[in-house]
Each structure stands twice: as C-alpha cells, then as structure tokens.
Amino acid sequence: MSSLDARLGVLRGNAPPTPHNARTLAALNANPSCDRRTLIDAAGIDKAALAAHLGLPQQLTRSRLALDYGLAFERKVTAQGGAPLVPLLRQALGLTLSEVSYDDINSVGSAEDKSPLGRRHSRTRTHILSAARHKPGQPRTLLDHPVLRLTVAGHQVDLEPDIIAFQHDGDFYIVEIKSFPAIHGQPDPTKAAAALNQAAAYVLAMRELLADNGLPPERVSDTVILVNPRNFTQHPTATPYNACQPIKTLSRHLHRLRRVPELLDKIPPLTTLDLAPGPDNQPTRPRNELVAALATTQASYNPGCRHHCDLAFHCRNEARNQGRIAALGTAVRDDLAGIDTITTALALTDGQLHPARDQKDITHALRQSNCQFLWMSSRDLMTGDADAYAVRALMAGGS
Ligand code: SF4
Secondary structure, eight states, rough: HHHHHHHHHHHHHTTTOOOOOOOHHHHHHHHHHHHHHHHHHTTTHHHHHHHHTOOOOOOOOOHHHHHHHHHHHHHHHHHHTTTTTHHHOOOOOOOOSSEEEEEEGGGOOOOTEEEOOOOOOOHHHHHHEEEEEEEETTTTEEEESSEEEETTTTEEEEEESSSEEEEEEEEEEEEOOOOOOTTEEEHHHHHHHHHHHHHHHHHHHHHHHHTTTTOOGGGGGEEEEEEEBBBSSSEEEEEEEEEHHHHHHHHHHHHHOOOOOOOOHHHHTOOOOOOOTTTOBOOOSSSHHHHHHHHTTTOOOOGGGGTTTHHHHHHHHHHTTBBBBBGGGGHHHHHHHOOOHHHHHHHTTTTTSOOOOGGGHHHHHHHHHHHHHHHHHHEEEEEEEEHOOOOOOOHHHHH
C-alpha cells in the first residue's frame, strides 16, 4: 500500500472505500474548487453515510416509477439490435448509415459470474480496440453497456455507463439515452449539462484506452449525442452536443487530483472521518467530533451543491455561520467578486472598512447601488431566491 493510500485510509477509517463513478466525476466539474469533496472522494468515503449520521436530509432519489419509465424508454431505443437508433444517428451526425451491427456487452455477465464487471471491461476493451484498428469502410458498430476504466488520482475506476459507444470508420461517439424530454427539440439545459458532465468521463475513459494502446485518442469525438423522448411522448429524438468544454474541464480537474497529497498536508495528520460502527454496524462516533473533523477540510459551498453532494446542508449551515458570500448564490457571489464575507461587504458599504486596492471598484458600486439592490431584492422575493434576498436586504439596510 502506498503512503498516499495509507493516509487516505486513515481519513476514511475502517469502512471499505466507495469508488468514484460517473456521478462523482461529474460533481468534480460542478464544484472543482472544493477541497473537502476532493479529499472525501479521493479517500472513497461514503458521503451518504456521513450525511445520515449528521442527521442531514437525504438527497432526493428518483422514484420507482421514474426509474421504470427510464428503463422502458432505454429498452425502446435499443430494441431490435438498436434499430431505432440508426435513423437518429443518421440525422444527428449527418451520416449515411445503411446498417450498423449491435453488441450488448451486458449479455456477457451471468448470475454465476463472480466478476462480471472485470469480464465486461475486458470484452469492451477487445471490441473497442478491434473496431479502432479496423480500416475505413469496415462495419459500423453500436456497443451497448460498455464498461470503461478511467485513471482517477492514480487509481483505476470502473465506469458502468448506460451508454452506447458508436463506432464509424474507427471514430467513436458517446450516445447517452436519457428519459427527460426534449421539448421542441431542446432538452432541459440543466439536465443536459449534467448528462454532458457524465459523458465527459466516458469520453476521457475511451481516450485513455486508445492512448494506452498506441491509438490516437482524438478518435473519440467531442460530439456527444443525447437521446431523449420527444416532447411528452415515448418517441426518441437525438440532439448532438459539442462536449469539448466539459471534457476539458474534467480533464483539468483530474490533473488537479494529483494535489491530494498537498491537501492532506493541510489537515492534522490523524484526522479521520471514521464513523466507528459498533457491533450492530451503527455509527458510534460522536457527531461533534465528526463535525470538528470535517471542519479541518476547506469547503467551497455554493447553492449548486444541493444538486450533487450529500453534505450540502451541512456545508450550507457552515458557510452561513461563517457569513460567506458564496452561500448566497452564484449571482450574489459574482456581483461581489473579491469580497468573501457578508460582514466585509457591509463594512465596506458603510465605510467602516477601507477597501483594498482590488476592492475599490466593488466598494464604489456597493455605495452607489442601494436602489438597485432594493429592486433586485424584490425580484429575488418574486423568484423565491430567499438567500439572495437576505444579502441584498442586508446590504440595502447596512448603508
Ligand atoms: S456540499 Fe460541501 S463537500 Fe460537497 S461539494 Fe459542496 S462544499 Fe464541497
């Protein structure tokens, strides 16, 4: 075991590590500057278990009905050897596809198989490399349920996506089937962005596979195709997206994970988030100890955390208690760039604090814009953004 693994093991405690998956990798894109999350994920700590022990509300999970709806839609799109996908790909990629072969990697697993993931990965690898080495003009392939591997912080992470890798003349495209609708041809932008963040992990995993085998990684396209139900029907429609930006961003964050040793150096050596389960497997760690251990790591809360992190309510309370501007939303944070806390903003506004050189412009704007803040506060109330309302009201009242 490397010394890095040993240090992460101390942070995790006795629980087995929870590996990264496409969702946790997508969360890196959503809040890349959070050292707390970086350390917790690098150590493979179960965030849901931490949140449950801290008494935080559970993250909303999809209902059985929604899951069944998603599965039924996926089955419909991949029925008859993926036949419904061919015209969609033809339309989305502007290709003349007469026929495409279809291979479901999932079918290699069996109830008796003790390591289906490993076997499925090895089968995926063989298929992808063989398709990539084909000469132009060879058959196009749809590869369903591939199992991909991506190196994350020096460890190999298995990604088991519900995606299809489409190969055409040795080039690959990621096709994601999602059950949220595309209304008038446009999927919900927030959901589409989340899907593209996940797709970025698959693109990078496939590129890593090609590069490790001496093949050009750029043969995995930046174009990702989302297949969604059209309007409120079960008929599929395909939308191509240029995923270049999320791919670049995730790639940058994966490089950044190399600084995990640096982050570990910033916390006391024996810090642990161990829940110390008793004989009945229930956590025995006093909550205040756990909160104190979490506080040794630097969080970077923003309201978006609520969509992707189990610890969001804990970090929100912490950020509010510290009076952090970022806790009040990205709009307020952007308005007040360069000022970290509400106290500082108020002190600058009413002249109790002399602005630093890089705070002069924003201080001037704060002192001049009471009316605008009041107007924006009423807008925040109309849109239900209570956090933004609170800070704007504070500022209007503080000057
Ligand atoms: S909720 Fe907390 S730990 Fe999770 S990403 Fe946000 S700030 Fe980081």
